Amino acid sequence: MLGPQEKNCPITHYRKSQNIVQDKRIWVTYKEGVYDITDFVIEHPGGDQILLAAGSSVEPFWMLYAVHNNPHVLQQLEALRIGNLSKQDSQHSLENMSDPYSSDPPRHAVLKPASVKPFNAETPPFLLVEQFITPNELFYVRNHLPVPQIDPETYELEVEVEGSNKTVLLTLDDLKKFPKHTITATIMCAGNRRSEMTKEKPVKGLNWGPAAVGNATWAGVRLRDVLKKSGINEDDKKWKHVQFEGVDFDPTGKTYGASIPFWKAIDKRGDVILAYEMNGSPIPRDHGFPIRVIVPGVVGARNVKWLGKITVSENESDSHWQQNDYKGFSPSTNWDTVDFSKSPAIQELPVISAICTPSANEVVKVQDGHILVKDLGYAWSGGGQKIVRVDVTVDGGNTWHIADLDCQDAAEPPQHWSWTLWSARIPIRSGIRNVEIWAKAVDSCYNTQPETFRNIWNLRGVLNNAYHRVPIKTQ
Amino acid sequence: MLGPQEKNCPITHYRKSQNIVQDKRIWVTYKEGVYDITDFVIEHPGGDQILLAAGSSVEPFWMLYAVHNNPHVLQQLEALRIGNLSKQDSQHSLENMSDPYSSDPPRHAVLKPASVKPFNAETPPFLLVEQFITPNELFYVRNHLPVPQIDPETYELEVEVEGSNKTVLLTLDDLKKFPKHTITATIMCAGNRRSEMTKEKPVKGLNWGPAAVGNATWAGVRLRDVLKKSGINEDDKKWKHVQFEGVDFDPTGKTYGASIPFWKAIDKRGDVILAYEMNGSPIPRDHGFPIRVIVPGVVGARNVKWLGKITVSENESDSHWQQNDYKGFSPSTNWDTVDFSKSPAIQELPVISAICTPSANEVVKVQDGHILVKDLGYAWSGGGQKIVRVDVTVDGGNTWHIADLDCQDAAEPPQHWSWTLWSARIPIRSGIRNVEIWAKAVDSCYNTQPETFRNIWNLRGVLNNAYHRVPIKTQ
Numbered sequence: 001m002l003g004p005q006e007k008n009c010p011i012t013h014y015r016k017s018q019n020i021v022q023d024k025r026i027w028v029t030y031k032e033g034v035y036d037i038t039d040f041v042i043e044h045p046g047g048d049q050i051l052l053a054a055g056s057s058v059e060p061f062w063m064l065y066a067v068h069n070n071p072h073v074l075q076q077l078e079a080l081r082i083g084n085l086s087k088q089d090s091q092h093s094l095e096n097m098s099d100p101y102s103s104d105p106p107r108h109a110v111l112k113p114a115s116v117k118p119f120n121a122e123t124p125p126f127l128l129v130e131q132f133i134t135p136n137e138l139f140y141v142r143n144h145l146p147v148p149q150i151d152p153e154t155y156e157l158e159v160e161v162e163g164s165n166k167t168v169l170l171t172l173d174d175l176k177k178f179p180k181h182t183i184t185a186t187i188m189c190a191g192n193r194r195s196e197m198t199k200e201k202p203v204k205g206l207n208w209g210p211a212a213v214g215n216a217t218w219a220g221v222r223l224r225d226v227l228k229k230s231g232i233n234e235d236d237k238k239w240k241h242v243q244f245e246g247v248d249f250d251p252t253g254k255t256y257g258a259s260i261p262f263w264k265a266i267d268k269r270g271d272v273i274l275a276y277e278m279n280g281s282p283i284p285r286d287h288g289f290p291i292r293v294i295v296p297g298v299v300g301a302r303n304v305k306w307l308g309k310i311t312v313s314e315n316e317s318d319s320h321w322q323q324n325d326y327k328g329f330s331p332s333t334n335w336d337t338v339d340f341s342k343s344p345a346i347q348e349l350p351v352i353s354a355i356c357t358p359s360a361n362e363v364v365k366v367q368d369g370h371i372l373v374k375d376l377g378y379a380w381s382g383g384g385q386k387i388v389r390v391d392v393t394v395d396g397g398n399t400w401h402i403a404d405l406d407c408q409d410a411a412e413p414p415q416h417w418s419w420t421l422w423s424a425r426i427p428i429r430s431g432i433r434n435v436e437i438w439a440k441a442v443d444s445c446y447n448t449q450p451e452t453f454r455n456i457w458n459l460r461g462v463l464n465n466a467y468h469r470v471p472i473k474t475q
Numbered sequence: 476m477l478g479p480q481e482k483n484c485p486i487t488h489y490r491k492s493q494n495i496v497q498d499k500r501i502w503v504t505y506k507e508g509v510y511d512i513t514d515f516v517i518e519h520p521g522g523d524q525i526l527l528a529a530g531s532s533v534e535p536f537w538m539l540y541a542v543h544n545n546p547h548v549l550q551q552l553e554a555l556r557i558g559n560l561s562k563q564d565s566q567h568s569l570e571n572m573s574d575p576y577s578s579d580p581p582r583h584a585v586l587k588p589a590s591v592k593p594f595n596a597e598t599p600p601f602l603l604v605e606q607f608i609t610p611n612e613l614f615y616v617r618n619h620l621p622v623p624q625i626d627p628e629t630y631e632l633e634v635e636v637e638g639s640n641k642t643v644l645l646t647l648d649d650l651k652k653f654p655k656h657t658i659t660a661t662i663m664c665a666g667n668r669r670s671e672m673t674k675e676k677p678v679k680g681l682n683w684g685p686a687a688v689g690n691a692t693w694a695g696v697r698l699r700d701v702l703k704k705s706g707i708n709e710d711d712k713k714w715k716h717v718q719f720e721g722v723d724f725d726p727t728g729k730t731y732g733a734s735i736p737f738w739k740a741i742d743k744r745g746d747v748i749l750a751y752e753m754n755g756s757p758i759p760r761d762h763g764f765p766i767r768v769i770v771p772g773v774v775g776a777r778n779v780k781w782l783g784k785i786t787v788s789e790n791e792s793d794s795h796w797q798q799n800d801y802k803g804f805s806p807s808t809n810w811d812t813v814d815f816s817k818s819p820a821i822q823e824l825p826v827i828s829a830i831c832t833p834s835a836n837e838v839v840k841v842q843d844g845h846i847l848v849k850d851l852g853y854a855w856s857g858g859g860q861k862i863v864r865v866d867v868t869v870d871g872g873n874t875w876h877i878a879d880l881d882c883q884d885a886a887e888p889p890q891h892w893s894w895t896l897w898s899a900r901i902p903i904r905s906g907i908r909n910v911e912i913w914a915k916a917v918d919s920c921y922n923t924q925p926e927t928f929r930n931i932w933n934l935r936g937v938l939n940n941a942y943h944r945v946p947i948k949t950q
Contacts, residue, residue: 240887263889269738328921330866332875344863350922383858383889383920388819391805397930400807412715414738414858440930445858446803446938447825451926455872455915463921 029057032087035080043335045204047324052252060251063100066117067206100146105285108137114206118143119286122211125356129375129421132407133184134214136279141286142189142212144256144321145248148306152290157274158309159230168230172290175274178221178229183271184409185296185417186380187303188213190326190346193354193464200453203461210354210468213378215419218294220275223265223310232312234266242266243311244293244304245319257319258302260295260347262312269384269415271296274307296417297384299346301326316345331457338459349382351449352465353390353422353441363473366428371474376403376423379441384414389442392424394435401426403439413444428474436471504532507562510555518810520679522799527727535726538575541592542681575621580760583612589681593618594761597686600831604850604896607882608659609689611754616761617664617687619731619796620723623781627765632749633784634705643705647765650749653696653704658746659884660771660892661855662778663688665801665821668829668939675928678936685829685943688853690894693769695750698740698785707787709741717741718786719768719779720794732794733777735770735822737787744859744890746771749782771892772859774821776801791820806932813934824857826924827940828865828897828916838948841903846949851878851898854916859889864917865897869910876901878914888919903949911946 026038044050053061062068101117111121122140152172159168189212191205242265246256264270275294283289288305295302327343355377358364364371379387390403407421440449450456453466501513519525528536537543576592586596597615634643664687666680717740721731739745750769758764763780770777802818830852833839839846854862865878882896915924925931928941
């Protein structure tokens with residue numbers, strides 16, 4: 001942890017009356033204020049990312065993570081003020097700084113942002129389940145940083161085998177010479193449906209509804225083929241992980257990073273591809289142009305966009321997002337007791353389902369004693385498992401109705417990568433006006449969803465796969 | 476469905492007054508009685524297995540499935556009586572019939588039988604979690620039929636490739652010439668913990684406690700090696716299943732059978748072996764001597780004992796146990812509505828845990844405000860997933876305590892085949908005398924257990940992986 005002087009910060013006035021051991025405290029500046037954030041680091045929703053700003057202004061970071069621009073955050077910060085910068089220094093601090101998001105691509109107006117800078121937005125739920133393949137412009141966007149501008153003519157992907165001096169550079173043309181491989185796969189954010197968990201008890205993270213998920217057809221080259229061409233022996237027990245780095249970077253120059261287990265990267269049935277097409281078009285900028293690694297069955301965070309580098313390694317990625325984010329914890333683990341090193345990084349996601357229409361409190365017509373809900377929801381399970389059943393109840397589980405699995409592709413587990421769209425015709429007792437629809441899915445391992453958020457609550461609000469419960473009114 | 480006359484049954488007196496269309500009704504005999512079971516078939520706990528006795532005596536079958544020897548069954552049968560055999564015929568029917576179980580092996584007295592003929596028994600729970608490797612004589616036994624007597628000198632395993640005229644015969648010596656492969660793997664019965672589900676609402680099946688499971692070190696030859704040697708190309712998309720037949724057979728000569736998906740059988744990481752050793756000894760007779768196929772991560776029912784034949788096929792096994800048993804259903808599916816063809820055969824099992832000590836209503840000492848329970852339970856997940864956490868609560872989920880994972884092997888998913896043994900030190904509020912311990916496990920896909928049996932109840936009482944809840948008394 002750095003004190004301000006080690007980063008040569010222009011702090012001129014601080015509250016000397018506080019008994020501060022300078023080189024063990026952590027300061028940041030914001031406009032003219034100087035703040036001691038030492039005791040706040042542990043509570044910071046973004047984890048120790050905050051240390052990137054140690055000894056300097058938080059403003060370049062707040063331009064990256066615009067979630068900070070709200071009164072609550074400023075209030076919290078103000079409580080930590082220990083002094084002020086000179087007028088000259090505070091004016092200086094943002095000179096020549098332009099909005100790093102100014103070159104982000106245009107987006108479809110229908111996407112519902114959870115944050116604008118970086119851009120994170122989901123599909124309106126009723127649109128999500130209208131089609132088995134989610135159109136590119138409606139596909140949810142989860143960006144951690146500004147969208148990089150990449151010239152496909154000069155783009156190069158670096159492939160490194162750790163410990164060797166071997167580095168292979170591949171242009172887009174080089175990549176396209178490998179056999180083309182096409183898969184249809186669902187990608188889901190670990191925080192999908194977080195807005196339900198946070199109602200149980202607040203969690204930190206983007207307030208996603210049930211639509212931080214989409215299903216697309218991806219085409220590209222098998223990672224397996226590229227690795228083998230790079231001299232990797234698939235049976236070499238030395239290799240444990242394959243790391244990915246995007247070319248998107250934060251103000252310190254740190255790129256987005258993640259890794260997946262080596263077996264998944266090299267497995268014949270793993271279907272990991274370096275995708276250059278999404279639904280038949282070049283991958284849009286928001287989704288990783290020109291190359292996104294698609295790791296089917298695995299949490300979105302490992303499907304690294306704007307791929308710049310692949311490293312075959314004995315170790316996991318040391319990135320923040322692999323080590324100190326995207327992990328699950330016990331409901332009783334809080335920010336005082338959490339130890340990120342004790343939980344494994346999320347890879348394959350558990351079984352989940354969601355009701356997309358009707359929405360909460362919508363009025364639904366009863367006909368012949370039933371409500372008929374078409375395109376009701378989706379269900380999916382990670383690890384290539386297939387949905388074998390979706391059960392729906394409107395009486396708190398006294399009776400369960402088996403949903404119709406309307407759209408499901410023919411792939412068998414463990415290579416069933418797509419979601420399943422389902423609908424249901426549900427009997428309603430006459431006279432009942434308020435009902436709550438619950439849904440739960442069962443996958444081909446016969447894993448099913450936990451009943452409540454209460455017992456799976458975790459401080460980061462990930463893995464939100466409890467029964468989906470939607471109250472509606474009937475008429 | 477056969478009427479009695481088609482099987483040449485010696486029925487002489489039947490109640491002619493009933494308006495019976497003979498060739499569409501199904502009759503059986505028991506001692507001197509003749510019974511019309513047509514309408515009972517659908518309710519028969521053992522499914523259409525009952526049809527094996529159509530037109531003949533049920534007695535040879537009841538000697539096989541001794542669960543029938545109870546007053547309740549006789550009472551049900553009596554209600555179906557339509558006539559009597561002549562004295563001569565009824566004396567004749569069991570002539571020369573000896574007990575098919577008379578040559579079953581001796582068993583350890585500590586095993587707790589769920590049924591004696593066939594022999595099905597589990598380990599006392601407190602003994603189960605004392606050791607990471609379950610000793611052979613304490614390992615739960617799940618037999619569907621009498622234990623066959625096999626001479627290892629003359630034993631031959633048949634390997635057939637469907638549609639070819641190729642059949643390979645392998646002696647035990649032939650098999651042992653393949654490279655020896657050793658794995659440590661947990662095997663669990665699909666009905667493990669059924670006694671808890673049946674309390675919710677009765678289910679059909681053996682009344683297993685939490686100990687129809689064990690963990691052993693198995694050694695043998697890789698099925699993959701045998702298949703490749705038999706001319707199977709692992710990339711041939713034609714093959715979908717590998718079928719197994721035991722040499723144990725019922726009175727009609729039908730052998731026990733099951734199948735697994737081809738990918739699992741041929742996969743490098745599948746670790747399916749034809750085991751001839753269990754914990755360093757030749758496999759005991761109760762566990763499949765001389766060869767049992769071990770399919771790690773997959774339900775016990777597919778780990779076929781006394782293996783006689785392997786068939787590489789486009790189709791699943793057509794055996795009763797693959798098609799009409801060992802499948803999961805919705806809680807609202809009953810014996811009137813069940814359609815076994817609509818559910819997939821259970822293969823990889825979902826995540827589960829169980830508390831083995833203390834037992835229900837045991838008195839546990841509180842020390843320093845805590846109960847300390849060593850060797851408390853096990854947790855396991857199918858499909859090679861690893862247990863990453865076990866949570867325990869004694870206040871209905873208000874606070875969860877993270878259990879210590881005491882014994883866990885180092886294998887990584889998707890090849891983590893062994894269970895995890897865990898213990899916990901749990902704070903108890905002073906003055907509280909009656910508490911209920913709940914346990915739930917989380918696996919490496921972050922799948923977790925469902926909370927209650929109510930919402931996973933199924934008519935066969937399989938997949939009993941709801942939270943384990945054990946009431947205890949403290950002092």
